[in-house]
Amino acid sequence: MAFKPSTLTFLASLTGWWIYHLFEPTDLLSTSLLLLGVPTVLTTLLQVQFTSLVTAVLAIFVSYYFILLALVTGYRLSPFHPLAQYPGPLPGKMSKLWDAWMTAKGNHHQYVRALHDKYGDIVRIGPNELSIRHGDAIAPILTKDLRKGPYYDSRQADGKPALDGIRDFVEHAARRKPWTKAMSISAMKGYSEYLTKTVDELVQALEVRQEVDISDWMTFAAFDFMGEMIFSTEFGMIKAGKDTTGIWHALEEGTFAAGILSHIPWILNFLKYSPQGGSAFVVLQTIGARIAKQRIEAGSNKRDLFHYLVSEDESTGMKLNIEAAISDGMMSIIAGSDTSATNLTHLFYFLLKNPKMKKRLQEEIDRVFPQGEETADYTKQSEMPYLNACINEALRLYPAVLLGLQRRVEKGTGGRMIGPFFVPEGTQVSAHLFSLHRDPRYFYPIPDTFWPDRWLTQSSYTLPSGDTIPSTQLTHNKAVFNPFSAGRQSCAGKLIAWMEMRAIMCGVLQKFDIDPINGSEFESYENGLVEVYITHRGALPLRLKARY
Numbered sequence: 001m002a003f004k005p006s007t008l009t010f011l012a013s014l015t016g017w018w019i020y021h022l023f024e025p026t027d028l029l030s031t032s033l034l035l036l037g038v039p040t041v042l043t044t045l046l047q048v049q050f051t052s053l054v055t056a057v058l059a060i061f062v063s064y065y066f067i068l069l070a071l072v073t074g075y076r077l078s079p080f081h082p083l084a085q086y087p088g089p090l091p092g093k094m095s096k097l098w099d100a101w102m103t104a105k106g107n108h109h110q111y112v113r114a115l116h117d118k119y120g121d122i123v124r125i126g127p128n129e130l131s132i133r134h135g136d137a138i139a140p141i142l143t144k145d146l147r148k149g150p151y152y153d154s155r156q157a158d159g160k161p162a163l164d165g166i167r168d169f170v171e172h173a174a175r176r177k178p179w180t181k182a183m184s185i186s187a188m189k190g191y192s193e194y195l196t197k198t199v200d201e202l203v204q205a206l207e208v209r210q211e212v213d214i215s216d217w218m219t220f221a222a223f224d225f226m227g228e229m230i231f232s233t234e235f236g237m238i239k240a241g242k243d244t245t246g247i248w249h250a251l252e253e254g255t256f257a258a259g260i261l262s263h264i265p266w267i268l269n270f271l272k273y274s275p276q277g278g279s280a281f282v283v284l285q286t287i288g289a290r291i292a293k294q295r296i297e298a299g300s301n302k303r304d305l306f307h308y309l310v311s312e313d314e315s316t317g318m319k320l321n322i323e324a325a326i327s328d329g330m331m332s333i334i335a336g337s338d339t340s341a342t343n344l345t346h347l348f349y350f351l352l353k354n355p356k357m358k359k360r361l362q363e364e365i366d367r368v369f370p371q372g373e374e375t376a377d378y379t380k381q382s383e384m385p386y387l388n389a390c391i392n393e394a395l396r397l398y399p400a401v402l403l404g405l406q407r408r409v410e411k412g413t414g415g416r417m418i419g420p421f422f423v424p425e426g427t428q429v430s431a432h433l434f435s436l437h438r439d440p441r442y443f444y445p446i447p448d449t450f451w452p453d454r455w456l457t458q459s460s461y462t463l464p465s466g467d468t469i470p471s472t473q474l475t476h477n478k479a480v481f482n483p484f485s486a487g488r489q490s491c492a493g494k495l496i497a498w499m500e501m502r503a504i505m506c507g508v509l510q511k512f513d514i515d516p517i518n519g520s521e522f523e524s525y526e527n528g529l530v531e532v533y534i535t536h537r538g539a540l541p542l543r544l545k546a547r548y
């Protein structure tokens with residue numbers, strides 16, 4: 001009995017869909033077999049039933065893909081899909097390509113927030129993905145036993161993930177171990193010396209300039225500090241006033257692509273076979289290899305982060321896994337430079353907008369670090385309530401990592417209660433921190449406004465408008481505030497970031513008065529923020545006037 005081509009093609013597409021549905025294969029071999037092998041075999045078997053080979057190829061390939069796509073989409077939109085009960089945008093339910101497209105447009109954080117405003121606390125943002133805006137969901141997502149989701153697949157070189165891309169808890173814990181010593185009091189003391197140098201160089205460089213784009217200068221300072229602190233290497237960006245090695249621009253370019261592709265990680269399996277020469281990824285790898293080589297040749301007399309990551313010891317020399325330490329060191333330059341620079345720039349922006357707050361902060365700085373005194377003493381910085389409130393408030397409004405930190409409820413677990421919601425197995429889930437940090441249920445009043453006072457303990461509060469409210473009318477839910485994430489995979493460099501942000505802010509504001517220059521550019525700063533993996537930001541020009 002001869003099967004009709006349409007019946008066989010339908011059965012083949014149905015089998016293909018079933019395999020995708022059950023096993024979610026993304027590797028090159030399975031994909032080639034399912035998308036090219038099956039229709040090729042069909043064409044070979046059935047071509048005698050067509051007038052020519054060309055007609056057979058066209059008819060079978062087109063109908064195979066069409067039916068496969070219709071089955072995938074139909075199932076995703078059907079009431080039988082496990083996430084059918086959750087609301088969300090139609091294109092998002094159909095494909096993750098929609099999320100990738102929204103990221104490419106640059107305002108993914110605003111997009112997801114608008115979705116929550118429209119659909120509520122739980123939104124289906126992808127075929128198998130939920131975003132949650134509920135305080136009770138944060139701990140179950142970030143601090144329990146949910147592993148990172150496929151979004152993190154892009155964070156690896158040659159198939160080997162750096163610390164932040166390791167999904168297995170045991171492997172992650174082993175790689176994270178050296179960070180305990182790396183964050184000890186004596187280690188921090190060592191890093192503060194590198195920081196003093198960076199702040200001094202920054203202030204000296206700014207002294208000979210009157211108008212600067214502070215956004216650029218925060219990046220120069222952050223990279224210079226990270227280079228010295230992690231690998232004892234000098235990027236020299238502050239001295240040169242530019243990106244000397246190309247690392248920053250490679251990072252911007254690389255994260256733009258990675259930010260989009262992370263939503264469709266299966267595509268990485270194909271891209272890795274495309275020519276990489278000159279790509280941002282190769283530039284970063286080359287710089288990393290050079291820095292690491294220099295550092296290893298310099299030996300173990302340094303007390304930088306690399307020293308702790310390889311557990312260097314004067315008597316025994318290098319120990320542990322050098323390759324892993326290099327990879328995590330490079331990853332830390334990336335994780336630590338843009339994040340701190342971004343938050344510092346945000347804070348400058350908010351202070352330019354609020355001159356009274358700027359003055360109050362300067363008064364506190366002058367009290368703790370009288371003019372001319374070194375500002376990198378981290379033991380004194382922590383006693384500066386208004387400075388800490390300002391930094392926290394900038395992190396609240398714009399956490400440097402704006403996207404939800406994706407985790408996965410694995411298949412075979414039977415699903416999980418996340419706060420008040422049931423999340424079926426095989427689902428990616430995240431808590432949308434950008435929305436949560438601005439939710440009036442957790443931060444009230446004026447949750448969208450920069451108002452550092454909300455971080456201070458007072459009996460009554462004066463709002464920026466001049467109105468006063470008693471403390472009973474303030475809602476300030478610190479458990480919802482998680483700019484450094486939470487749990488075992490939270491920011492490993494949080495203490496360094498705090499020390500760095502405080503020292504640089506104190507150093508600049510101790511020495512200079514700052515004022516906006518160009519009204520329009522200054523006003524458009526917030527709208528120009530782009531969320532791609534990290535936050536890309538535009539210029540923030542300001543005028544500097546030496547205070548002494």
Ligand code: HEM
Binds near residue numbers: 165332333400484
């Ligand atoms: C304002 C500054 C910073 C912010 C807001 C920040 C935020 C974060 C967040 C949210 C994560 C988790 C990312 C994820 O799960 O996808 C993270 C991870 C990480 N950060 Fe930071 N970070 C900052 C500065 C730094 C600095 C200065 C360093 C290094 C010295 C650093 C090193 C790391 C590392 C190594 C990880 C990966 C941790 C792991 O997976 O175990 N960060 N950071």
